[in-house]
Amino acid sequence: xxxxxxxxxxxxxxxxxxxxxxxxxxxxxxxxxxxxxxxxxxxxxxxxxxxxxxxxxxxxxxxxxxxxxxxxxxxxxxxxxxxxxxxxxxxxxxxxxxxxxxxxxxxxxxxxxxxxxxxxxxxxxxxxxxxxxxxxxxxxxxxxxxxxxxxxxxxxxxxxxxxxxxxxxxxxxxxxxxxxxxxxxxxxxxxxxxxxxxxxxxxxxxxxxxxxxxxxxxxxxxxxxxxxxxxxxxxxxxxxxxxxxxxxxxxxxxxxxxxxxxxxxxxxxxxxxxxx
Amino acid sequence: xxxxxxxxxxxxxxxxxxxxxxxxxxxxxxxxxxxxxxxxxxxxxxxxxxxxxxxxxxxxxxxxxxxxxxxxxxxxxxxxxxxxxxxxxxxxxxxxxxxxxxxxxxxxxxxxxxxxxxxxxxxxxxxxxxxxxxxxxxxxxxxxxxxxxxxxxxxxxxxxxxxxxxxxxxxxxxxxxxxxxxxxxxxxxxxxxxxxxxxxxxxxxxxxxxxxxxxxxxxxxxxxxxxxxxxxxxxxxxxxxxxxxxxxxxxxxxxxxxxxxxxxxxxxxxxxxxxxxxxxxxxxxxxxxxxxxxxxxxxxxxxxxxxxxxxxxxxxxxxxxxxxxxxxxxxxxx
Numbered sequence: 001x002x003x004x005x006x007x008x009x010x011x012x013x014x015x016x017x018x019x020x021x022x023x024x025x026x027x028x029x030x031x032x033x034x035x036x037x038x039x040x041x042x043x044x045x046x047x048x049x050x051x052x053x054x055x056x057x058x059x060x061x062x063x064x065x066x067x068x069x070x071x072x073x074x075x076x077x078x079x080x081x082x083x084x085x086x087x088x089x090x091x092x093x094x095x096x097x098x099x100x101x102x103x104x105x106x107x108x109x110x111x112x113x114x115x116x117x118x119x120x121x122x123x124x125x126x127x128x129x130x131x132x133x134x135x136x137x138x139x140x141x142x143x144x145x146x147x148x149x150x151x152x153x154x155x156x157x158x159x160x161x162x163x164x165x166x167x168x169x170x171x172x173x174x175x176x177x178x179x180x181x182x183x184x185x186x187x188x189x190x191x192x193x194x195x196x197x198x199x200x201x202x203x204x205x206x207x208x209x210x211x212x213x214x215x216x217x218x219x220x221x222x223x224x225x226x227x228x229x230x231x232x233x234x235x236x237x238x239x240x241x242x243x244x245x246x247x248x249x250x251x252x253x254x255x256x257x258x259x260x261x262x263x264x265x266x267x268x269x270x271x272x273x274x275x276x
Numbered sequence: 277x278x279x280x281x282x283x284x285x286x287x288x289x290x291x292x293x294x295x296x297x298x299x300x301x302x303x304x305x306x307x308x309x310x311x312x313x314x315x316x317x318x319x320x321x322x323x324x325x326x327x328x329x330x331x332x333x334x335x336x337x338x339x340x341x342x343x344x345x346x347x348x349x350x351x352x353x354x355x356x357x358x359x360x361x362x363x364x365x366x367x368x369x370x371x372x373x374x375x376x377x378x379x380x381x382x383x384x385x386x387x388x389x390x391x392x393x394x395x396x397x398x399x400x401x402x403x404x405x406x407x408x409x410x411x412x413x414x415x416x417x418x419x420x421x422x423x424x425x426x427x428x429x430x431x432x433x434x435x436x437x438x439x440x441x442x443x444x445x446x447x448x449x450x451x452x453x454x455x456x457x458x459x460x461x462x463x464x465x466x467x468x469x470x471x472x473x474x475x476x477x478x479x480x481x482x483x484x485x486x487x488x489x490x491x492x493x494x495x496x497x498x499x500x501x502x503x504x505x506x507x508x509x510x511x512x513x514x515x516x517x518x519x520x521x522x523x524x525x526x527x528x529x530x531x532x533x534x535x536x537x538x539x540x541x542x543x544x545x546x547x548x549x550x551x552x553x554x555x556x557x558x559x560x561x562x563x564x565x566x567x568x569x570x571x572x573x574x575x576x577x578x579x580x581x582x583x584x585x586x587x588x589x590x591x592x593x594x595x596x597x598x599x600x601x602x603x604x605x606x607x608x609x610x
Contacts, residue, residue: 029383037371040412108367111333112428115361116384117353275335275352 026119030126034100035133044099045134048092052142056085060149063208072210075154075239081208082146083234086139086163087227088202090171093138095195097131098178102191105182105272114273124179124262124269131175132168139167151238159237162247169254170230174198176261183268201227226253280342281436281468282307282330287339289325289492299325301492302339307470307485309435312462314483315472316582322492323472324364327440330470331361344435357385360434360467362425364441370414374405374424377413378431385432392431399427403457419450426457437461439471443478451478458482476578486578488585495585503581509534510550510575512557514543514568521566528564529557537583543568 038045059081066077073080104110113123143151143160153159181194204221205228206214214222222228233250236243282305289300300322307313317323328334330341332352341348344358368377375396382392400406403423408416413424422442429437439458443451459482461467473479479486480500487497496503512533516522519541526538533547547553550573561567574580 026384029380033372033376033380036376037369040371104369107369108363108365109369110367111363111365112367112381113384114333115331115356116381116432117356117386118384275333 023119023122023125026122027126027129030113030118030122031129031133034097034127034130038096038100038130038134044096048089048096049138049141051092052085052089052138053145055088056082056142056145057149059084059208070209070213072212073239074210074235076150076152078146078149078151079153079238080235082142082151082238083163083231084202084207085142085146086167086234087170087230089138089142090135090167091174091198091202092195093135094131094171094174095178095192096134097127097175098182098191098195099188100130101127101179102182102186102188105186106188120269120273121266123273124183124265127179127182128172128175128265131179132172135168135171135175136164139164153238154241155237159242163234163237166230166234166247166250166254169251170227170257173226173254173257173261176258176265180261180265180268183265183272186272201225205231207231226250226257229253279309280306281309281311281344282313282470283340283342284326284330285340287326287329287341288337289322289329289334290337298492300329300336303489303492303494305487305494305497307468309468310462310466311484312458312469312471312482314479314486315470315489316474316476316479316486316578317472317489318474321489323489324440326489327361327363327438327470327472330355331359331363331438332356357432358435360429360432360437362422362429362437362439362442364444366421366425368413368421368425368428370412372413373410374400374413374416374427375409377424378427381428381431395431399430402430403427404453417450419446419453422446422450422454423457426454430461434467436468436470439469441472441474444474455481476582480578488582490585496581500578503578504576506581509546509548510573511580512545512547512550512554513570513572513574514545514557514561515570516541516543516566516568524564525561525566525568528560528566532557532560539583 060078063081064077066073070077101110104113110123143164153163155162177198178191178195182191185191185194204218205225206222211219211222211228211232229246229250230253233243233246236246284303284305287300287303288298291297291299303322303326305313315323315326325334329336330343330348332348332355335349343355346354346358348355372380375393378396378399379389379392382395383389387395397406400409403426405420405423405427408420413421416424426439426442429439442458443454446454455478458469458471462469469482471479471482484499485497486500486503488495498506514522514525516525519538522538522541522543526536526543529543529545530536532553533545535546537544537546545557554571554573558571
């Protein structure tokens with residue numbers, strides 16, 4: 001690097017042109033930046049977490065004794081209902097990164113980024129990665145609250161880590177959707193709205209009782225819902241023990257959801273960055 | 277070395293829709309390396325659209341644009357490397373600090389973290405923001421934001437700098453600061469500057485060359501001195517009590533000068549020896565029983581040039597300013 005010091009205040013140091021510096025670095029830089037601004041707006045961060053914990057406590061207090069007369073709970077009601085808290089937290093939390101993105105679009109910072117040699121895929125993946133970090137922290141806190149309430153996980157610490165991992169993985173799919181909405185609409189209100197679209201999905205699932213007790217159309221809907229498989233796997237981990245098949249199916253369900261959402265997000269990015 | 281840093285040929289930009297809008301309609305111009313080019317025009321004349329095409333944010337409908345020797349359509353990545361851009365809507369995140377924004381910008385252009393940090397410090401010093409590096413940008417004044425935006429446009433040491441209305445909405449002091457900065461970047465660092473503005477004063481102050489764009493077409497082009505000289509005439513300006521009386525004044529003076537214009541309550545009489553003609557003008561007015569409230573003598577200004585080519589006065593009213601500063605950025609691009 002040449003540092004010609006001329007009479008001017010600026011040294012004529014050309015930023016080193018490293019073409020290999022690419023996608024992973026750009027994702028890291030932009031995700032780090034997203035997290036910085038997310039942390040500076042805790043008011044957006046706290047409500048999803050507070051709601052998760054609120055419902056956890058309510059469900060536990062209302063139905064905590066129900067484990068004895070609902071067949072198929074297979075352990076404590078807390079272990080049965082905590083996954084719902086994590087999943088609904090993932091849903092709500094997945095919107096945060098997209099809100100950040102839509103703010104950039106509205107403020108013109110997104111255009112500024114487009115004028116740099118930033119890898120286009122990083123514009124999409126960075127907010128999702130930032131979302132993953134947020135969801136990881138959020139799920140961990142929910143799990144810790146569960147432990148405080150007396151949760152005794154059947155698979156120990158390792159099992160808890162898998163539960164958190166599944167929460168993040170599911171959230172990544174949702175984040176793909178909200179990020180698509182942000183890129184597609186460029187509007188904060190529309191992005192906010194999109195975050196709620198998944199909300200009913202939490203109830204088209206074995207939300208409060210085991211899958212075997214659902215009947216009719218709801219049983220069909222639940223079987224098509226990826227959330228069902230995530231709930232099942234998490235419940236097994238917390239209440240009954242390691243179930244490789246349940247974990248495998250839930251990971252597959254999350255991946256299918258994520259891939260579908262990323263195809264959508266990639267399309268939205270192409271439309272957004274297409275020069276007209 | 278290119279002696280032409282920007283070349284624009286037959287540039288056309290049409291926005292499709294129910295009513296097809298032609299924002300830029302067959303524009304041609306060239307900007308020499310190391311010069312400041314002032315692109316002047318009222319709101320909606322096509323200035324921002326032109327700058328968006330040249331900075332690769334929008335595609336032309338037809339025609340060609342070259343920046344730093346690269347085609348803005350087929351070599352967009354190269355154009356982005358040689359061009360720095362400060363758009364009319366300042367694209368900075370209010371939650372970030374200036375240092376963070378500049379370092380990130382530098383790193384996206386491929387600088388290492390230490391190099392980007394050094395560069396960011398230099399730039400903050402250059403634009404006089406060294407004292408405010410640790411504050412969130414959201415707390416900055418309008419002038420400070422402009423200067424930060426300018427610094428961000430300079431991170432990768434561009435050869436060409438595009439400034440879209442860099443002083444719109446700024447107070448006079450901040451405006452002077454930005455002017456000083458622009459002049460310095462041009463003189464000391466030899467950066468070619470393409471600048472759009474709605475202020476004649478600004479173009480007159482900064483630009484080596486000026487083009488006036490009206491309704492998507494270039495109405496006149498040349499150096500400020502040349503444009504003023506082309507007007508070639510002094511004028512006597514007479515202000516009357518109201519437009520009706522002014523019209524009577526205009527009618528009575530019609531045959532006196534080379535040209536006469538009425539603008540609301542003001543009559544402008546263009547003639548070669550304006551000072552010497554004052555007694556005759558007054559005499560003439562008195563004969564029809566009129567007396568002006570004020571009488572001034574002016575040398576030709578760019579304002580006159582503008583008035584002559586467009587038939588309208590270039591006033592950036594308050595309403596226009598607020599309109600151009602924020603509300604319709606997307607609608608304009610899409």
